[in-house]
Amino acid sequence: MTGHGAKFGRKKEQAIVALLSQRSVEDAARVAGVGTKTLGRWMTLPQFRQEYLEARRQAFGQATARLQQASGVAVSILMSVMLDTNAPASSRVRAAACVLDRAATGIEIEDMEMRLARLEKLQLGTDQWSKSR
Numbered sequence: 001m002t003g004h005g006a007k008f009g010r011k012k013e014q015a016i017v018a019l020l021s022q023r024s025v026e027d028a029a030r031v032a033g034v035g036t037k038t039l040g041r042w043m044t045l046p047q048f049r050q051e052y053l054e055a056r057r058q059a060f061g062q063a064t065a066r067l068q069q070a071s072g073v074a075v076s077i078l079m080s081v082m083l084d085t086n087a088p089a090s091s092r093v094r095a096a097a098c099v100l101d102r103a104a105t106g107i108e109i110e111d112m113e114m115r116l117a118r119l120e121k122l123q124l125g126t127d128q129w130s131k132s133r
Contacts, residue, residue, distance in 0.1 A: 012048060015039055016055050075099075 011034055018028035019039075029039040042048045081087050082095035 012042060012051070015042060016048075016052050019052060020055060020059055 011032060015028060015032040015034060018031040019025070022028040022031055025039060025043075026036050029036040032039065034042075043052070078095045078099055082092055082099060084092065
């Protein structure tokens with residue numbers, strides 16, 4: 001049975017990679033070399049679901065990092081459109097509105113982070129007080 005378990009692990013990894021890269025479960029099963037029903041059954045297994053979810057999170061994290069890397073260029077483009085007196089007024093207004101909206105969102109996020117840090121600090125103090133009693 002150990003051979004079967006090792007094969008399942010390798011096939012499972014192939015299936016997860018295929019699920020991340022293919023358009024459908026059927027296509028993922030074909031690419032991974034397993035039946036659609038088998039892959040569907042694997043997707044109900046808690047360990048498989050957990051590993052698949054972690055792989056999706058990692059892939060999403062990489063995509064988010066790429067977006068963050070491109071954000072400097074995006075800001076430069078928005079600012080160049082906003083400041084270009086030859087650009088249509090509607091484009092300049094949209095760029096300015098986008099800049100204002102993103103700046104306000106940034107401040108809101110910073111405010112929430114500060115509030116959360118204060119709450120966590122208060123909670124930590126409460127927990128320590130409770131333990132000392």
